[in-house]
Amino acid sequence: MPQIAVLTKLTDLANPTRFLGLASRILPWMAGITAVLFAIGLYLSFAGEGDYQQGMTVRIMYVHVPAAWLSMMCYSVMAASAIGTLVWRHPLADVSHKAAAPLGAAFTLIALATGSLWGKPMWGTWWVWDARLTSVFVLFLMYLGLIALNRAMDDPGKAARVSSVLILVGFVNIPIIKFSVDWWNTLHQPASVIRMGGSTIDSTFLWPLLIMAIAFTMLFFTLHVAAMRNEIWRRRVSAQRRMAARMAGQTLEKGV
Amino acid sequence: MVIALLFRDLKLSVRAGGGALIGVLFFTTVVAVIPFGVGPDLNLLSRIGPAIVWIGALLSALLGLDRMFQTDREDGSLDLLLMQEHPLALTVLVKCLAHWLGNGLPLVIASPLLGLFMNMDEVAIGATMLTLLVGTPALTFIGAVGAAVAVALPRGGLLVSILVLPLAIPVLIFGVSASYAAVQDPAPFMPPFLILVAITMFFAVLGPLGAALALRNAGD
Amino acid sequence: MTHGFYIAMSYGIAALISLCLIVWVWLDGHARKRELAELEASGIRRRSAPKSEGEKA
Amino acid sequence: MMKHNESPQMRLTVEALSARRGEDLIFKDISFSLGTGESLILTGRNGSGKSTLLRAVAGLLRPESGRVTWESDEAETGTRASEACHYLGHRNAMKAELSVRENLEFWQDFFGDFSGGRGMTIADAAEAVGLGGIAHLPFGYLSAGQQRRMAFAKLLVAWRPVWILDEPTAALDVSAESVFTALITDHLAQGGIVLAATHQPLGLENAQELKMTGFAGVMESMW
Secondary structure: OHHHHHHHHHHHHOOHHHHHHHHHHHHHHHHHHHHHHHHHHHHHHHHOOOOOHHHHHHHHHHHHHHHHHHHHHHHHHHHHHHHHHHHHOOHHHHHHHHHHHHHHHHHHHHHHHHHHHHHHHHHOOOOOOOHHHHHHHHHHHHHHHHHHHHHHOOOHHHHHHHHHHHHHHHHHHHHHHHHHHHHHHHHHOOHHHOOOOHHHOOHHHHHHHHHHHHHHHHHHHHHHHHHHHHHHHHHHHHHHHHHHHHHHHHHHHHHO | OOHHHHHHHHHHHHHOOOHHHHHHHHHHHHHHHHHHHHOOOHHHHHHHHHHHHHHHHHHHHHHOOOHHHHHHHHOOHHHHHHHOOOOHHHHHHHHHHHHHHHHHHHHHHHHHHHHHHOOOOHHHHHHHHHHHHHHHHHHHHHHHHHHHHHHOOOOOOHHHHHHHHHHHHHHHHHHHHHHHHHHOOOOOOHHHHHHHHHHHHHHHHHHHHHHHHHHHHHOO | OOHHHHHHHHHHHHHHHHHHHHHHHHHHHHHHHHHHHHHHHOOOOOOHHHHOOOOOO | OOOOOOOOOEEEEEEEEEEEEOOEEEEEEEEEEEEOOOEEEEEOOOOOOHHHHHHHHOOOOOOOEEEEEEEEOOOOOOOOHHHHEEEEOOOOOOOOOOEHHHHHHHHHHHHOOOOOOOOOOHHHHHHHOOOOOOOOOEHHHOOHHHHHHHHHHHHHHOOOOEEEEEOOOOOOOHHHHHHHHHHHHHHHHOOOEEEEEOOOOOOOOOOEEEEOOOOOEEHHHHO
C-alpha cells in the first residue's frame, strides 16, 4: 500500500524530534537570508529619490504593507494548522498555531502603528476609522483573544483543540468582517480620503516593496520555526517534570 | 426528539428565573446611563438612539451567553446530550433557539420602551425593533461558539465576550445601518436589512457547527 | 513636524517591535534549553531517547 | 417489562484502547469484548482510571489510540457505539428546578428507544427504583440517595442495550443497592450489556472483572 507508506513518511517528517533536528539545521540559514533581504530592502527603500512629499511617506508603506500582509498570512498559517489539529490531531500542528499567535499579534501591531504614523501627516490625526486600519485592528483583537484563550487553559492538548475551532470560525468570519467594515466606512466617510497602495503606486516603488515583503515573510517563518522549537522544548520539559513527579510518588508508595 | 430539549430549556429559563430578567435589566441600565454620559440633549439622544439601543442589546446578549452550556455541564446533562447523534449540531441549534427565546426575545420586546427614553420617533423605534428581531439570533448563534469554548475554561465569563465581540461586529454594523436607513432619507433600508438577514442565516449554520465541534473537542 | 520624523518613527517602531520579538523568542529558547539541561543533569532523561522509536504510545 | 425472547445478538468491542488526561497516560492497550447478557466490572482504587475508561467507551473522551465498536444484527451498521449506551456518571444529569416527572419525560423523549427494546413508562420506572408516588416533586427536593435512584430510573425510561455505570451505588444504603443489583440483573437477562465501575461488589453473578491500576505513564515520548 504505497499511500500508507507515503503517509507514514510524512508523519515521520513531522515528528517533533525530527522537527527539532531540521529546525536547528535550517534556522541559521533562514536567519541569514532574512538579514540579507532586510539589508537589500532597507537600502532600496532609502536609495530611491524621495524629494516630493508623497514619495517621502510612501517609505512608510515599505514597512506597513508587508506587516499588514503578514498579519493576514499569519492567520492563514494558523488556520491551516488548526485544520491539522482537528483533522489529523497532529501535535506539531498544535505547536504551530500556538507559536504563531503572538507573532501575528506583533506584526499586526506594527501594521497598526505604521498605519497610524502614515495617517498623521495625511489626515492630521493619529487615528482614523479608515476601513483598512479598522479591519487590521479587529484582527489584532482576535489575535489577543486567542492568546488569552491559550493562556487560560491548563491542558495544552485541549487548549489547542478548542482554540483551533475558534481560529477556524474566525477565519471564515474575516471576509465578512472585512466586507462589513468596508460597507460601514463608505457609509460614514467620503471614500476619496483613503488611497493607500492601489493604482497610485509607481513602479519604482514596487521593487523595494517586494523585497521588504519577502524579507518580512522570511522573518516571520524564521521566528515561527524558532518559536515552535521553543514550544516543543517547553512541552518536553513539562512532560519530564511531570514524569519525575510521578516516579517519585511511585517509589514512595512502594517504600511505605 | 430534539424538540423536547427546546421545551426543557424554555421551562428552565422561566423557572430558574433570572436569565431573561437580568438581561433586560442590564439592557435598561446600560441605555439609561447613556444620557448621564452624553447629557440630556434630546436631539443628540434621538440621533444616537438606534446605535445605543443596539449596543446595549449586544452587550446584554453576551451577558448570559457563557451559561448556555455551562449549567448542563455542571449537572452532567451535557455528557448525555453529546452522546446522542441527533446530530449534535442540531442539538446545539435547538439550544440556541431556546436560549434566544429565553434571553434574546425579551430584549427585542423591551427595546421600544428604551427607544422612547432615547427620544426616538416611531419609525426609528420600529426599525430598531425589527433589526433587533432579525439580528439578535445571529448574536446567539455566534455566541454559541464562545459558550462551547467556555465549557473547557476554568472560568469562562469575560473571555467569552472578548472572543465573541469581534465576530459580532458585522451584525452590529448592518443592524445599526438598517435602523438608520429607515429614518435618514437617502439611504435605502432594504440592502443592509437583507444583508443582516443573510448574516443571521449564515451564522445559524456556522455557529452550531462550530459549537458542536468545540464541544466534541472540549470533552474530558 | 516633517515627514522625515514620521518615517523615522515608523521604521523605529517596526524595528523595536521586531527586535522585541526576536529577543523574546531567543531568550525563551535559551531558558528552555537550560531547563532541559538541568533535567538531564538531575538524571531525568527521556525514556525514548536511548532507544528512539521503542516506546511510542 | 420488555421482550425477553428473541433478543438480538450484539457485541460491544473495545480494542487496544489508550486514553490520557492532560499529559498523563491513564491506561494503555485495554481490550475486551462483551456480548449479549454479559457484564464487566471495573475495580481499582480512586484515580485508577475507571471513570476515564468509561468515558472513553461512552465516546465522551476521545481515546489516544484504539477504538470502540458496536455490532448488532438489528441496528444499522455504522452506528456509533455511544448511541447504544446509557451513561450514568458521577453527576445525575437531572435539573433541580424541574420535577422528577419532567426530568424523566425529557430524557425519555430526547433519547428515544434504541432498536431492539422499549423503555418503561415514567410511573413504572419510578416504581422500579422504589420511589413511586413522588414523581411530582421538584428534583432538587429529593435527598442525595433518592436523587441517585431517580437518575437510575432515567436508564429505564428509554431502551439502550448497553449500560455504562460509574459508581452507580454511590450515596446509597444497602437496601437501595440490592434494588440496583436486581435492575441490572434484569437488564442482563433481557440481553443487555453492563459495564460498571465500582469499589463495592455489586453482587452480580458471572460478571467479568477488570482491575484498573491507573497511571500508565507520562506521554513524554510524544515530545
